[in-house]
Amino acid sequence: xxxxxxxxxxxxxxxxxxxxxxxxxxxxxxxxxxxxxxxxxxxxxxxxxxxxxxxxxxxxxxxxxxxxxxxxxxxxxxxxxxxxxxxxxxxxxxxxxxxxxxxxxxxxxxxxxxxxxxxxxxxxxxxxxxxxxxxxxxxxxx
Numbered sequence: 485x486x487x488x489x490x491x492x493x494x495x496x497x498x499x500x501x502x503x504x505x506x507x508x509x510x511x512x513x514x515x516x517x518x519x520x521x522x523x524x525x526x527x528x529x530x531x532x533x534x535x536x537x538x539x540x541x542x543x544x545x546x547x548x549x550x551x552x553x554x555x556x557x558x559x560x561x562x563x564x565x566x567x568x569x570x571x572x573x574x575x576x577x578x579x580x581x582x583x584x585x586x587x588x589x590x591x592x593x594x595x596x597x598x599x600x601x602x603x604x605x606x607x608x609x610x611x612x613x614x615x616x617x618x619x620x621x622x623x624x625x626x
Contacts, residue, residue: 507610509621510595512603516540518625521590521608523577524618533557537575539592541604549594549604564594571595577610577617588612 511519523535533556543550548565555575562573577588589611596605610619 504611504613505591505609506612506615507619509608511606511608511624513541513606513624514603515544516542519606519608520622520625521610522620522622524620525578526616531557537577537590539606541606544597544602544604547597549597551592551594551606553592566594566596577612586613588614588617 509521513519518538518540521537523537525535529535535556537553537555539551539553541549541551548563551562551564551573553560553562553573553575555577564571564573571594573592575590575592577590579587581587591607591609591611593607593609594604595607597603598605608621610617612619
C-alpha cells in the first residue's frame with residue numbers, strides 16, 4: 485500500500501520536471517559539413533581542444549543518420565533515427581559536479597532530412613543550470 489501511495493504522489497511531480505535550455509541552435513548540414521560550437525568554461529583551459537564541440541553527418545540510409553561527434557578531442561559515432569529515444573545524443577560538457585542535475589550538457593537531435601537537397605536538420609540544445617558556460621556557435625564550414 486505504501487508503494488502505491490508513493491508512486492501516486494511522486495509520479496505527477498516527476499512528470500512535470502522540465503529542462504531549461506539556455507541556448508538552442510538549428511544546423512542545416514550537407515554531407516561532411518562540420519558544425520562547431522566553442523564552449524568557454526569558467527576555469528582555465530588546460531589542453532588545446534578543451535571546449536570545442538564539432539559534429540558532422542557522413543551517411544543517411546534507411547532513415548538513419550550516422551553522426552560523428554568530436555568533443556574536446558574525444559571522437560564518437562552515433563546512429564540516429566527519427567524515433568523517440570533514438571533521435572538524440574546527450575553529451576555532458578563539464579565533469580566537475582557530484583550532482584547530475586547541476587551538470588551542463590547538450591542534446592544533439594536529428595530533426596529532419598531533405599532527400600532532394602541532401603541536407604540534414606540537426607538541433608543542438610545547451611543546458612547550463614549554473615550559468616558557468618559561454619557558448620559561441622560558428623557557421624558550418626563548407
